Amino acid sequence: MKGQGHPKQVTLKHLYIENQKMIGLLFYPDKIIQALVKQLPNVKWSTQYEMAFIPNNDKNLNLIFDTFKGVCWVNCSHFFPNKPINISNEELSVDSFRKRKPKAGWRYCPEDFYQKLEIRKYALNTAKIYIQLFEKFINHFPEKENLMDLNEYKIRNYLQTLVQSGKSDSYVNQSINAIKFYYEVVHEMPNRFYSIERPIKTESLPRVLSQEQVFRIIDNTHNLKHRCIVSLLYSAGLRRGELIDLKLEDVISDRMLLRVNNGKGRKDRYTLLSESILADLRKYYKRYKPLKYLFEGVSGEKYSASSVGKIVVRSARKAKIIQRVTPHMLRHSFATHLLENGIDLRQIQSLLGHNTLRTTEIYTHVAVRGMNKIKNPLDLRKT
Structure with a gap:
């Protein structure tokens, strides 16, 4: 009132x-x-x-x-859909899911679910996750049950079973996204399940490596192609998917930049190109002669994400890094090391392709610039 x-x-x-x-x-x-x-x-x-x-x-x-x-x-902010259709030129096809052979006792996603994913040009990885998680959701209920009849009480109970079975917060959140996609996007009922609670987001800090550790990993990557991959992940702050999507024309050597197309959120951006990695890239190009993508598989197709992960793990093991190293840790390390070297947070945000500065600010909690100058109180004890 x-x-x-x-x-x-x-x-x-x-x-x-x-x-x-x-x-x-x-x-x-x-x-x-x-x-x-x-x-x-x-x-x-x-x-x-x-x-x-x-x-x-x-x-x-x-x-x-x-x-x-x-x-x-x-x-009307909760009533009309306001999420724009993705404007990527790359078409999405989920025919591999659509053409699966029927499996007794298993409900597949309805056709309108597939169609809406394709029309709105969702990223393929997102589409796969939505399809897999939505099918797990609908198969939790008897086949005779109409999906439109499922209410918030039943959905909450389903989410509770996920939590009780030990599923991660990320898994539960993605399940909610898949469920809401069906009701709110496919059936155009935005915010129908407005009282479904999400898990409280865990404020976990990114795991980073020291510069010395990163250099050891690169030095222990002896294959030229693999060394270019590891070096680019770190020196350009790339996500794994962004690296394997790089095309030959994305290396802009005269401006010492890399163009990242359709990064997370379907955004294009420019990031740094290292002079030392450019020399290796030129040697790599002469030896491997890629045709379309900067890094290609045996048959000329895009290099696989799993292969990138294996390269990083193997090189880190050779460098005698105890913790398990992932490609994304190299991206985190890139951002942290820039911050420690006095680069402005907004510039780092632009290089990483973050939507908001708040996302980039997480690196202020792991950067040690100035912290290593603080005298530990235990060391102040007189001997």
Whole structure:
């Protein structure tokens, strides 16, 4: 209510009641709004959702706007989809999933799930994860159960089984994303499951290597192609997928830059090209003669992500690094070492392709610049 500091507004929500799409009307108690809501046709009250609702159709939607015009704000931020379609030129096909042979007792994703992934040009890895996790979700329920009839209570119970079985927070979050994709994107009911809680995000710090450790790893990578891969991961701060997507024309030697196309979030960016790695890349090009991608497999196809991981692990083992090293640790190390050398955080954000500075700020917690100058209190004890 106005006296309690609440703005006058009616928030529209997607509801699914008695096999019908409904428009939920959520508002703080207000005599004028309540009187106007009662005038709407076939309006009912949901005890479960604690809001009024009417059938979802264009006529009723227009009537809501006309009814509350000039009286209060109609908040549609939870009602209309606002996520843009990806604009990547690369088409996505999930035919390998679509053409699977039927397996007795296993429910596959419905066709409209596949179609929406393709139309919106989701990244292939994201599409695979959504398909796999959504199928695990629907196979948790009897085959006769209509997917549209599943409510928040049943979804919460399913998520609880994931937690109880020891699934990680990331796995649970991705499962929620896959479930919400079906109901909110495929069936165009944004924010239908608005009260599904996500696991509290763990604020874990990135694992980084010292510069001396990174140099040891590179020095112990004797194969020229493999050394270029390891060196680029570190010197350009690349994600594994960004590295294997690099094409020959992305090496811009006259400006000492690397162009990263369709990075995370479908964003292009430029990052650093090391002079020392450029010399190795020229030797590599003359020896291996790649045709399209900078790093290609035996048959000329894009180099595999798993092979990149194995190269890093093997070189780190040869360098006698005790902890298990991943390609992403080299990216973390790149950012941390730049910060320790006084590079501005916003420049690091741009090189890494982070959406927000807050993501990049995590490296301030692992950088040791200045910290190694602090005298430990134990060392202050007089001998």
